[in-house]
Amino acid sequence: MGIAEGTGLGPVGTDVAVAGVRNVRDAGGIGRLRRGVLYRSGALHGLRPEGARRLAELGVRTVVDLRSVPEVAELPDDCRGFAVDHVHLPVFTERRWPVEQAELYPAMAEHAGPAAAALVRRLAAPGTLPVLVHCASGKDRTGVVVAVLQSLLGASEAEVTADFLRSNASLGLSAETAGAGHNSRPVAAVHLRRAMLRIRSHHGSVADYLRAHGAREADLSAACTALGAR
Numbered sequence: 001m002g003i004a005e006g007t008g009l010g011p012v013g014t015d016v017a018v019a020g021v022r023n024v025r026d027a028g029g030i031g032r033l034r035r036g037v038l039y040r041s042g043a044l045h046g047l048r049p050e051g052a053r054r055l056a057e058l059g060v061r062t063v064v065d066l067r068s069v070p071e072v073a074e075l076p077d078d079c080r081g082f083a084v085d086h087v088h089l090p091v092f093t094e095r096r097w098p099v100e101q102a103e104l105y106p107a108m109a110e111h112a113g114p115a116a117a118a119l120v121r122r123l124a125a126p127g128t129l130p131v132l133v134h135c136a137s138g139k140d141r142t143g144v145v146v147a148v149l150q151s152l153l154g155a156s157e158a159e160v161t162a163d164f165l166r167s168n169a170s171l172g173l174s175a176e177t178a179g180a181g182h183n184s185r186p187v188a189a190v191h192l193r194r195a196m197l198r199i200r201s202h203h204g205s206v207a208d209y210l211r212a213h214g215a216r217e218a219d220l221s222a223a224c225t226a227l228g229a230r
Contacts, residue, residue: 014107014173014202016058019051020044021168022059023138027146027163032228037129040146042138042171043067044077052081060084062131063095064083064119066112066141087122091114102141105191108144109198113213116148120215124222136185139167145193151196151206152220153227 008171016024022042028035039060047055053186065077072088080088091112098104135141143164150160164187168174173186203209207220 018054020046020048021051023164023167031153032161033153034229037227039132040142041134044134045075047078049081056082060130060132064089064133064137066091068092068095089118091115097174101191105195106198109195112144115208117215118147118214120210120223124219137189148206157223161189
């Protein structure tokens with residue numbers, strides 16, 4: 001697959017270079033989710049001026065921060081240099097979550113519901129796109145929320161998982177580099193599988209999961225139309 005027309009981006013799944021920000025890529029190009037509307041990344045507290053210019057070139061209008069309240073207070077996003085609507089939708093309000101990833105991902109599936117539904121409502125509003133969704137490193141909380149959106153837009157499990165796993169290469173993570181903190185641990189397909197299984201076993205479908213957490217039918221329809229291929 002070649003360069004996406006009008007975006008200057010490489011093939012689907014390749015990183016986007018944004019100075020001062022890790023793990024940036026376009027989450028589209030799979031299912032009906034078009035490219036150039038949904039980006040994912042790590043936090044923006046280290047965003048450099050040239051990075052801000054790059055995000056402006058990509059047309060990013062909305063930044064959604066999934067981090068906890070203490071994380072945002074400690075390392076707030078630096079969005080100077082480009083006009084953007086900044087939205088805080090924490091998956092976990094406080095910096096308290098399971099230590100083991102086997103427990104973290106099912107917990108995130110439920111804790112992420114209100115944030116994911118609020119994001120869908122936001123996506124349904126005119127003037128929101130393109131949107132950049134991030135957490136601390138852009139792999140765990142962002143991975144689950146983006147997977148929900150990709151699944152909503154009809155991406156297969158294999159496509160969603162492949163995008164999820166790209167964070168390892170982007171962040172240079174492996175079993176050898178893993179430490180005590182989640183940010184140093186690589187993600188695995190089984191992690192996302194547990195989260196999506198929790199969603200489907202408790203709610204039936206991704207759409208029903210979002211409805212259960214406050215998204216209306218009109219929100220889902222409008223978000224799918226905005227994000228979908230034309």
